[in-house]
Amino acid sequence: MSDTSSPERDASGRFVKPDAPASPRIDDGEMHPMARLLFGWVSAKATPGIFLWGTITICAGLILADLAVHRHEYLHFAEFNGFYGIWGFGAFALAVLSGWPLGRMLRRSEDYYGEGDTTPQDAGVEDDQ
């Protein structure tokens, strides 16, 4: 008995190419048309690199510009070239890196207080009535 019900053959018994398994990549065909226009560049391969080097360039530009601008500050130590940048970088890094030990120290299960479900009843409406 030939196996005509196999998905590899069509109704007339000819072999057909099986469908590719569902791609784990999300189909961008579902994208909102406006998203394509506004944020189409986000998923481009070059974007992270452009972002990194763009930011580095801007930062370097800002520090260099600081050499040219003579700032008057109420607190004189802040007149030091690049003070704000260094403080901003340091503060940001400290805040984020402290997340590692703090997370370990302070994170408990979602149901720690017995009040795990916090989704309000008016949330999760996928379609308007």
Added chain:
Amino acid sequence: MTALIETLNPGFVLVLAGIVGLFIPMQRVRQGLMVIAPLVGIYMLTQANQSMELATAHVLGLDLVLYRVDSLNFIFGLAFLIAALLNAIYALHGDDKLQDGMAMAYAGAAVAAAFAGDFLTLFVFWELTAVSSVFLILRAGTRAAYFASMRYLAIQILSGVLLLAGITYVYQASGALTLQAFTSLDEPGALLVFLAVGIKAAFPFLHNWLQDSYPKATVVGAVVLSAFTTKLAVLTCARLFPGFDILIWIGAVMTVFPVFFAVIENDLRKVLAYSLNNQVGFMICAIGVGTPLALNGAAAHAFAHIIYKALLFMSMGAVLYRTGTAKASELGGLYKSMPFTAVFCLIGAASISAFPLFSGFVAKSLTMSAVAHEGYVVAWLMLLFASAGVLEHSGIKIPYFAFFGHDSGKRVKEAPFNMLLAMGLASAICILVGLPSFFGLGYGWLYNLLPYPEVANHYEPFTLGHILTQMQLLMLAVLAFILLKRFGLYPPEKPGTILDTDWAYRRLGFGFANWAGTVWGKAGPAMTRVAGLLAQRGYDRIEAVFSPRGQLSRGPLTGGMAIWTAALLGMAMLLSFLTVQH
């Protein structure tokens, strides 16, 4: 009619509209009223004469000032009314009588309290904000929301009770209820009022009600809640405690500590609640400095903050509304399906981070300059640290984890039109207020509404130095983010509950109360039994001796006992008789 418009506190109109709204079953009629009421309120406010007692009342021998507009409360009241309008638009998609009505009554109470000219009127509306707003949490309908709303109500009412206690001291000492600044915390009632304000403004260690309740409120409720209570406290603080040094440090600590919690928090609405705390810290610090420039900073920051914080809560609300979650670990990639919401969220993020050309920049510059000008180096460095922290949690974390970052695969519809409209209007305000002055718009418009417009108009936020330093701070912080992400040093978003100091009463206090209850449950009956046993034993003993069947009644002794008793009595009488004779 004109007289009524000029002398009626706009808050009363909103409260009335809210109460009437509770009974209007037709959705569109009710919501029309909710949109019109704040518009009427704004018109009324523009018609009010400043620095006059516009409406007074004499009740039970007390002189009350129901409506007084001055340069300090004008901008707060205006911001509240604009927020009420935006909230009403944001809520149009739903049909919830209780929520619509209570949200408007809550906004009205805040407006009425802002324009109150005496302590008692302030107290009444102070309490009304608590009682009306609790429904916005309760309506979420979850067990968590129920318990959080009860904690919220208890703490808010405690604030009201402290305020009332303070007011009685003030009245006893001065014989008047006029709202005027205290000169020291040693004045009668000052400390109680300070604590009441501290609870509502969410000072450190008094802050937990905020992070506990706001993220558990309804989608609309969290947006509404974000605008009023804390900023009413800021206004009251500016009115009663300007220039109190302690506020500089309270404010500075308030800006810093939420940064650390916001980094590890997974619920993005809770991140915003911590961010709210951090922003109010800037205002409190400015009030502590107390100079005209600083008070301008506090007021400008409050106005800008009410709008951009509402905008951020709206965008997270829209995400929650469509996806059913606001947890960073479950979100990501939503820019693909909610691009407009993403844009509005980015505008809110840029505003709160104080990027030049957005509202936060022109507002926060005033505070930073005022603190530096007075030479508070440590406080200034703390505020600068917090400015980078704001960029982390509200500027980057919120939009990045919701709309970009790892794609969660969630494909939903864009937010309903009314939500987009409210977000669009809020975004427009964030941008218009942040631009350089042009045709009466831009930051000049905001500066003209500040408590000291003449001081504000001498301040130029768009100097090369300001822009350069602010951009340095922000861009190098952005660079830090990119590098930390690239090298895998950015802590991953994980689901969980982050312990804060409310652990003390939610776990330790509750545990102790539970333990005490259990102990009492066991010890109570045991103690009753022991007492009963002892009583029974005592009674048995007495009965065994004295009852008709007892030892004393038994055998020959009975007669003897009677004879001895009679003899003793006779002797005693004889002795006393003899003594008297002598």
